[in-house]
Amino acid sequence: MNPKFLLQRILPCFMFFLGLAFGLGQTQQVIVDADTGNEVDDFYALALILADSSTEVSALNAAHWQTSHWAVNRTMENSHRLNQQLLGEMGLQVKTLRGAQARMYDWGDRAQHSAAAYNIIAQAKQNKEVTVLVLGALTNVASAVFISPEIAENLKIYWLGTTIDFDTNVLKRNDFNALMDPFALDYLLDSKVDMNIMPINVAVDMEIGYEELSQAIGNTKLGNFLIKRWDDHLDGARKSRVLWDLALVSVFLNPEFGKTTIVQTSRDSGNRRVTYYSAIDANAIYQDFYKVLSAFEKR
Template sequence: MNSKFLLPHLFVFVLFFCGLAHAVGQIREVIVDADTGNEVDDFYALARILADSSVKVTALNAAHWQTSHWTVPNSMENSHRLNQQLLGEMGLQLKTLRGAPARMYDWGDRAQHSAAAYGIIEEAERNDRVTILVLGALTNVASAVFIRPEIAEKLEVYWLGTTLDFETDVLKRNDFNALMDPFALDYLLDSKVAMNIMPINVAVDMEIEYDKISKAIGNSRLGRFLIKRWDDHLDGARKSRVLWDLALVSVFLKPDFGTTRVVRTSRDSGNRNITYYNSIDANAIYQDFYKVLSAFEKP
């Protein structure tokens, strides 16, 4: 065949299949922001998303939990260290960034200027859309938007926090993640950041007994590591826990595991549409978690 005829057709052929592969196997990119040192559930949620081949975690940010009554000195550094420890246990390498050491300030430049906040800004300046999963306080995201307000419309945040009465649409902010930085929550509710919220009163369905999860994951090295986190925690003797963050990560990865409803917030909570998860299938989430953990261990 004449090469002048072959080369243009070959070029079109390659372009077609490259485009097809991109459309079918496109990997979502996401930033994950976690107060890993605070509770047990962060490790489980992080293990779930880090073991998933359908997403690429572009940065793992450390969040503080400095306002908690059981906090430790430099709680953000504690989260940063545990993030790196988990990556080491899983044999993974990715960017880990330090976030704010505490909540946003009370006046003036209220932003906490951190590597995590500027990492979010950098991603937003480089991309049309940036997805962020936030498992703790909203400080790092709110600080990024405070520093560069123009990035707000590019951000889509998935967050665990608040409670919502789905009969009255009354929003309460008396849960742990909201109280770690009330201003950050208010600031984002009033912003143009797209918000997808897993409320505490829905995530509570994730309660599981220690014996049950130990039996399900305790035969793998990573599973034993996660169980040890439960054992070594300040209240490690608990016979059951709610693995809150695993709910948020799982429904982000597998939307069929939950249902959502768009809620118009009140005037003092942004007065705008927010997507709220109003139900989850906890059993499906746990079965999926066991399956992914088991597959990750295989050579």
């Protein structure tokens, strides 16, 4: 047999098994849960993880922000529509699911039954570990665990919320995401879900000026779309904003951009060990964000 022909037959098989052995070419799967209609930062965080080649978003869930004083009618539907709009702008096809219309109920079956919650359940029953990035209220994840408590140990949650004093371990829950569903947070803290939290007092380092951001990304189609979200959103921030959610997504993708510490929560906050981000490198996060967006435009 011709040695060249033999090599052509054997080499692809060898590379295939090498890939299986070392995980080459594999992408990590994540569920992303976002209250996209609430603020500007969700679009930026979603654009990063959707553009990142190392990660596959298996479902993009819409989260409510119905408890907010700024709430529009049907906030979850508002988030759902914007999720689909962003995917259209990026030319991507990702499963988009509706989540809860509002926070969990006050008594009885407290779960909000939704397509998002049941998809989390289905994935957790099929896999030993399912990662969910939550950019808003914890309603969808907590409802999934309330419906099927046995999935708790299979879930790894990354969430933006709460404020913590790292010297005293005092936890405060007076931020937007926590207040959108206080029971959901309590329920998950009391569960066996693996929780990794980006606190507000760390993510605040993500403040950036409009001019700096627009100069960095405004020369691309996707960048212009993201800047338009900044321009069109109705709030008082014009010259600068904190892109909170971008911090969580970026350090998930690039652990070297953040530092973590283990916090033992108090008895009224689960009395458990929770991983908290104690610091982030905001400059590195933004530089990587610009690079990923630029690479995506060239695909």
